[in-house]
Amino acid sequence: MRRYSAFAIAREAARHHLGWERAWRSPTPKARYDVIIVGAGGHGLATAYYLGKNHGIRNVAVIEKGWLGGGNTGRNTTIIRSNYLQDPSAAIYEKARSLYETLSQELNYNIMFSPRGVMMLAQTEHEIRGYRRTAHANALQGVTTEFIGPAKVKELCPIINVKGPRYPVLGALWQARAGTARHDAVAWGYARACSDMGMDIIQQTEVTGVRREGGKVTGVDTTKGFIGCSRLGIVVAGHSGVMAERAGFRLPIESVALQALVSEPIKPVMDVVVMANTVHGYMSQSDKGEMVIGGGADGYNNYTQRGSFHHVEETVRALVETFPIISRLKMLRWWGGIVDMTGDRSPIISKTPVDGIFVNCGWGTGGFKAIPGSGWAMAELMAKGHSPLADDFSLDRFREGRFIDESVAAGVAH
Numbered sequence: 532m533r534r535y536s537a538f539a540i541a542r543e544a545a546r547h548h549l550g551w552e553r554a555w556r557s558p559t560p561k562a563r564y565d566v567i568i569v570g571a572g573g574h575g576l577a578t579a580y581y582l583g584k585n586h587g588i589r590n591v592a593v594i595e596k597g598w599l600g601g602g603n604t605g606r607n608t609t610i611i612r613s614n615y616l617q618d619p620s621a622a623i624y625e626k627a628r629s630l631y632e633t634l635s636q637e638l639n640y641n642i643m644f645s646p647r648g649v650m651m652l653a654q655t656e657h658e659i660r661g662y663r664r665t666a667h668a669n670a671l672q673g674v675t676t677e678f679i680g681p682a683k684v685k686e687l688c689p690i691i692n693v694k695g696p697r698y699p700v701l702g703a704l705w706q707a708r709a710g711t712a713r714h715d716a717v718a719w720g721y722a723r724a725c726s727d728m729g730m731d732i733i734q735q736t737e738v739t740g741v742r743r744e745g746g747k748v749t750g751v752d753t754t755k756g757f758i759g760c761s762r763l764g765i766v767v768a769g770h771s772g773v774m775a776e777r778a779g780f781r782l783p784i785e786s787v788a789l790q791a792l793v794s795e796p797i798k799p800v801m802d803v804v805v806m807a808n809t810v811h812g813y814m815s816q817s818d819k820g821e822m823v824i825g826g827g828a829d830g831y832n833n834y835t836q837r838g839s840f841h842h843v844e845e846t847v848r849a850l851v852e853t854f855p856i857i858s859r860l861k862m863l864r865w866w867g868g869i870v871d872m873t874g875d876r877s878p879i880i881s882k883t884p885v886d887g888i889f890v891n892c893g894w895g896t897g898g899f900k901a902i903p904g905s906g907w908a909m910a911e912l913m914a915k916g917h918s919p920l921a922d923d924f925s926l927d928r929f930r931e932g933r934f935i936d937e938s939v940a941a942g943v944a945h
């Protein structure tokens with residue numbers, strides 16, 4: 532039996548908007564865990580889940596300074612696809628996409644995966660060449676994509692203006708089983724499954740320091756005191772540089788604001804996701820009817836969780852050009868997240884210079900789609916010391932010049 536009074540648990544539940552059962556587990560951390568994960572975003576929670584499910588490691592705590600999914604996981608535009616160019620990327624993103632297909636059943640929690648199809652418009656000759664190349668690479672990788680012509684684009688999404696004033700639509704890279712999911716449900720579903728396995732999810736608790744002895748991690752200092760662990764996973768996206776510094780090493784990573792907005796809700800007008808990389812904007816329609824619109828990343832490092840105004844203006848201008856019917860819609864909400872960008876626009880899933888500390892970051896503007904695959908790989912790395920899905924994404928690649936260059940392939944990078 533736990534030693535907390537019913538009053539203390541009820542107070543925690545009310546304060547942190549937790550379910551009764553999760554509050555039962557969360558108020559006072561244990562003194563020592565096998566594994567601590569810092570960050571209760573999708574990647575941190577998925578790591579904890581697969582540690583328990585695939586490797587039987589259940590003495591795990593996930594420590595979160597805010598609330599479940601309150602970072603980028605609950606702020607993104609939910610696009611899921613796996614049509615990347617490089618083999619290691621296609622492997623991990625396709626693993627993630629295929630896990631998404633059955634995640635609702637697996638977690639017994641409706642994450643609303645909607646494989647409605649994603650098209651990336653080709654609006655220059657250069658993009659046609661690039662996307663044809665990606666389609667060929669995907670065929671070899673076992674990822675189902677195809678290059679389609681403008682007539683098929685118009686058939687799939689009648690509201691597109693294929694004769695755009697600046698850039699006509701010349702075709703598109705189309706992935707029919709790509710799509711969207713409800714982002715915060717992904718965090719909630721994984722969290723509940725972790726909680727059911729007996730793991731502790733400790734919210735409203737910031738990790739402020741990392742303790743080491745003889746080059747090995749021994750635990751973390753938090754705003755609620757010291758908590759010991761044998762292994763530590765740092766999974767904090769835009770704050771990876773900050774946490775790495777607290778752990779005594781540096782990461783080749785930059786943090787910038789990326790923003791998104793939604794319009795007022797309207798009747799269904801599009802049932803696919805469209806990304807227009809040349810004019811720069813992308814759009815889908817949520818189940819509520821809002822047009823979900825993604826903008827660009829700031830050109831300078833910052834932690835504002837807001838972003839610059841001119842990006843919104845540029846994005847809306849690009850999308851009005853592509854979808855003239857949205858020109859009179861009102862904007863309903865606008866927000867930003869802090870994304871973690873590496874030089875080659877690929878993630879880092881790696882051991883670190885400190886024994887027992889592992890890092891998972893660098894997903895930048897496109898990591899929502901990777902959550903199940905990333906958690907799977909990170910858990911395997913932490914349990915076994917290596918993972919076929921993660922090995923190419925190690926920190927060594929920056930020293931050895933083995934970059935996984937996805938910046939051209941990904942374009943707008945979601």
Ligand SMILES: Cc1cc2nc3c(=O)[nH]c(=O)nc-3n(C[C@H](O)[C@H](O)[C@H](O)COP(=O)(O)OP(=O)(O)OC[C@H]3O[C@@H](n4cnc5c(N)ncnc54)[C@H](O)[C@@H]3O)c2cc1C
Binds near residue numbers: 603895
């Ligand atoms: C506007 C926007 C649009 C996007 N669109 C897409 C998209 O369409 N498709 C796609 O695939 N990706 C998209 N992304 C990217 C995607 O959201 C991220 O790559 C992904 O959510 C990262 O998940 P995470 O779990 O690594 O990080 P997060 O969800 O940010 O979780 C990290 C957590 O760590 C916590 N934390 C930080 N420091 C500490 C500390 N010291 N102690 C304790 N906790 C700490 C934070 O509070 C946070 O909750 C978008 C991102 C943004 C911002």
